[in-house]
Every structure is written in structure tokens, then in C-alpha cells.
Amino acid sequence: MSKKSPYFPTIDAVKAAARNLEGISNVTPLIHNKQYSSMFGCNLSFKREDLQVVRSYKIRGAYNKMLSLASAEKQSGVVCASAGNHAQGVALSCKLLKINGTIFMPTPTPNQKIERVRMFGEHYIKIVLVGDSFDDAYKAAVEDCNKRKKTFIHPFNDEKVIEGQATLGLELINQASKPIDYVFVAVGGGGMSTVFKLLSPATKIIGVEPEGAPSMKAAFKKGEVVQLETIDNFVDGAAVKRVGDKNFQICKENLHDMITVPEGSACQAILDLYNKDAIIAEPAGALSVAALDAFRSEIKDKNVVCIISGGNNDITRTAEIKERALLHSKLKHYFIITFPQRAGALREFVVDILGPNDDITHFEYTKKVSRETGVAVVGIEIKSSKGLEPLIAKMKLHNFFGEYLNDKPDLFQFLV
Numbered sequence: 137m138s139k140k141s142p143y144f145p146t147i148d149a150v151k152a153a154a155r156n157l158e159g160i161s162n163v164t165p166l167i168h169n170k171q172y173s174s175m176f177g178c179n180l181s182f183k184r185e186d187l188q189v190v191r192s193y194k195i196r197g198a199y200n201k202m203l204s205l206a207s208a209e210k211q212s213g214v215v216c217a218s219a220g221n222h223a224q225g226v227a228l229s230c231k232l233l234k235i236n237g238t239i240f241m242p243t244p245t246p247n248q249k250i251e252r253v254r255m256f257g258e259h260y261i262k263i264v265l266v267g268d269s270f271d272d273a274y275k276a277a278v279e280d281c282n283k284r285k286k287t288f289i290h291p292f293n294d295e296k297v298i299e300g301q302a303t304l305g306l307e308l309i310n311q312a313s314k315p316i317d318y319v320f321v322a323v324g325g326g327g328m329s330t331v332f333k334l335l336s337p338a339t340k341i342i343g344v345e346p347e348g349a350p351s352m353k354a355a356f357k358k359g360e361v362v363q364l365e366t367i368d369n370f371v372d373g374a375a376v377k378r379v380g381d382k383n384f385q386i387c388k389e390n391l392h393d394m395i396t397v398p399e400g401s402a403c404q405a406i407l408d409l410y411n412k413d414a415i416i417a418e419p420a421g422a423l424s425v426a427a428l429d430a431f432r433s434e435i436k437d438k439n440v441v442c443i444i445s446g447g448n449n450d451i452t453r454t455a456e457i458k459e460r461a462l463l464h465s466k467l468k469h470y471f472i473i474t475f476p477q478r479a480g481a482l483r484e485f486v487v488d489i490l491g492p493n494d495d496i497t498h499f500e501y502t503k504k505v506s507r508e509t510g511v512a513v514v515g516i517e518i519k520s521s522k523g524l525e526p527l528i529a530k531m532k533l534h535n536f537f538g539e540y541l542n543d544k545p546d547l548f549q550f551l552v
Contacts, residue, residue: 145299145386150305153300164307165184176428178438180428183442183444185421190224192225192448193221196300196303212286213236214236215287215289216238216240219270221420222291223249231261238280242372243267244268270375271376293380317438318342318439319332320443322343322424326387327386342392347396347399349368351367351378351379352379373445395430405425406419417446418449421445424444466524471513471539472539474509489527491526494516496514498515
């Protein structure tokens with residue numbers, strides 16, 4: 137029995153998808169960025185999929201897939217699982233194609249994404265919140281789909297979805313005024329990489345995923361798709377425990393490199409994009425920018441594109457984004473401080489221990505009347521990472537130091 141050849145999208149199929157999407161998805165701009173070009177010594181541009189009609193590229197695959205359904209399948213309705221962006225693409229497609237859909241989303245999905253799904257789908261969709269991760273929602277969605285005999289719209293491991301997402305690559309090649317040397321993109325279906333492999337083979341495609349959810353990186357290392365036991369769901373648009381079989385085969389063949397970046401680095405990229413360019417990127421959308429530093433020497437004097445894949449960021453997450461960025465930059469530190477239980481101890485700590493630019497951002501203390509010392513959990517923001525060692529040295533010299541909590545994950549998780 138002959139082994140089935142792995143699937144790769146053809147240029148004709150991607151061009152057909154592009155025709156299907158005319159008037160449905162936006163042709164998003166490719167914009168040169170002067171600040172990042174200067175910072176990295178290259179010619180860098182952003183492909184702004186955050187300006188897409190659903191603020192992410194996901195409408196491309198969802199609509200192309202749903203348009204391909206037979207009449208009976210459209211009549212029966214569709215089911216999908218998503219952390220937010222695919223859900224919005226499916227919801228809008230449901231409304232445009234007048235197909236009823238049930239959308240399963242993880243319970244921690246940012247409220248901003250849930251409300252936008254409702255807005256796009258209107259009365260054509262029903263939202264079900266279930267589980268803690270995409271994988272939990274996916275399992276519930278598949279069970280519901282099989283039970284009710286509906287069509288499942290997979291967010292990435294589907295040929296029509298892959299071909300739809302790949303239209304981004306066609307657009308990018310047509311928009312570029314010069315040959316592109318590097319493209320940085322949050323890893324997904326892999327369709328875009330195939331377009332470049334066929335039409336611009338010299339371009340190096342760098343896949344990026346969060347350090348806390350390295351499902352594609354783990355698959356590359358083992359040579360086959362693997363199921364991660366646990367993941368960090370913070371980068372909700374790119375956090376899956378298992379990549380698709382089709383996606384793995386495509387990415388294994390076409391990606392020049394597959395890297396991970398810390399969630400804190402993605403958070404810093406979010407803040408920088410907003411502060412420097414007024415770009416609102418979600419964590420997955422900022423992964424491509426966060427990856428640049430790891431390739432600083434390789435991209436010098438090159439033509440580089442970062443795909444800003446999505447801009448569905450919930451403003452209520454801003455405090456956590458800033459916190460993670462500060463922690464990653466080693467500017468935010470948590471300690472257990474031992475205070476003598478006498479008047480003036482706190483004033484002594486502030487005057488003698490803290491530097492002129494240090495700031496207390498967290499303080500928890502309960503006085504114990506039967507003890508000579510009491511402990512407090514203190515969060516301190518410093519201006520330079522070099523200030524940590526002198527700070528700890530002064531704490532120890534004056535007998536204030538108890539424990540440093542940043543490197544104790546079992547305790548630290550309760551603070552962040």
C-alpha cells in the first residue's frame with residue numbers, strides 16, 4: 137500500500153481563494169517602518185493584518201472554507217473552536233453566507249474578542265464558553281459537531297483554510313517593491329510559506345511561537361506532531377498543545393527556522409508598537425516583532441517583513457502586559473522583606489534601601505504582635521536591570537532581606 141503524499145497548497149488553489157475573497161477581506165497595507173528599520177539596520181516593513189476586516193488574517197481561511205461547502209452542509213450549519221480570531225472570521229462568514237454556526241471558545245478568552253464575535257455573527261451564531269484552553273474548546277466542539285452532524289471549520293488544519301490564509305503571501309509578494317529577504321510570522325497553517333517557496337524561494341520564512349506553548353518547535357525537534365501536556369495560554373492566538381498534521385508537514389518543508397520568544401518579550405513588543413507607532417497588536421500579532429532581536433545580525437541591510445497578524449487586544453489586559461514586560465526586562469522584582477516590628481522600620485527601608493528612582497508597586501504586610509519581625513511581600517520597579525544586585529546587597533546589609541521571589545515559580549504565580 138503506497139503512502140499518501142503530504143498536502144501542499146498549489147498556487148492555482150491560492151489564486152482561486154484570492155478570487156473568492158475579493159470584496160470580503162481587505163488588501164491590507166505593507167507599510168515601511170522607519171524606527172524599526174533604523175533600530176535593526178535593515179529595510180523593515182509591517183504587513184498590517186491587524187487592519188483586516190476582523191482585525192486578523194483569519195477571515196481569509198474561514199470564508200474560503202465555508203464558501204466551498206455543499207448546499208446540504210451549509211443548510212446543516214457549522215461548528216468551530218477558537219481562542220478568538222478564527223471565531224470572528226467564522227462569525228462574519230456565517231452572516232455573509234447566511235449559515236448558522238456554533239462557536240466554542242475557551243472560558244478565559246478576552247471579553248473584547250467574545251463581544252466582537254457576537255457583533256460579526258449577529259443572530260447566525262451561538263457562542264459556547266468551555267474549558268481553560270483552545271484544546272478544551274476544540275474537544276467540546278468536535279464532540280458537538282459529531283453529535284449534531286454539522287461541518288467542523290478547523291482553525292488551521294484544513295486545506296481550504298490553509299489556501300485562504302495563503303492569500304496573504306500572494307498579496308505580500310505583489311506589494312513588495314524589492315525582493316524580500318526575511319519574513320517573520322507567528323506560526324499557523326503554513327500556507328503563506330508555500331507561496332514564498334514557489335514564487336520567491338530565496339525568501340527566508342521564520343516561524344515564531346510563544347515560549348510557553350512551543351508545539352511546532354517540539355514537533356520539529358521530534359520529527360513528528362506531539363501533544364504538549366501543559367501550555368501558557370497568555371498568547372491566546374498562538375497557544376495550542378498540538379499543531380495540525382498538515383501544518384507540520386508544510387512548515388517542516390518550507391520554514392527556514394522555527395523559534396520561540398518569551399511571553400514577556402511579546403508584551404514589550406506590544407507596548408513598543410503602541411508607544412512608537414500607535415499600532416494596537418495582540419500578543420500573537422506582536423510575536424513577529426519580538427523575534428527580530430534574535431536575528432539582529434542576520435537581517436542587517438536586508439529587506440524584512442513582519443506580519444502583524446492580529447490586533448484584537450483587550451484593554452483590560454494592559455496591566456498584565458506591562459507587568460510581564462517589566463519582569464522580562466528584569467525591571468520588576470518581588471521580595472519577602474523582614475521588617476523589625478517597631479515604629480520607623482518602613483521609613484528606614486524606603487530611605488536607606490531604595491534608590492532615588494526605585495518604586496514600590498506592591499506591598500502586603502500584616503503586623504504580628506507576638507514576634508520581633510514581620511514579613512511583607514514587596515514588589516519593586518527599578519530603572520535599570522543592573523540595579524538589582526546592589527538593591528539586594530543593601531537589603532542584606534540592613535537585615536531586611538528574606539527571599540527573592542522572581543525565581544521561585546511556585547510562589548511567584550500567586551503574584552503575577
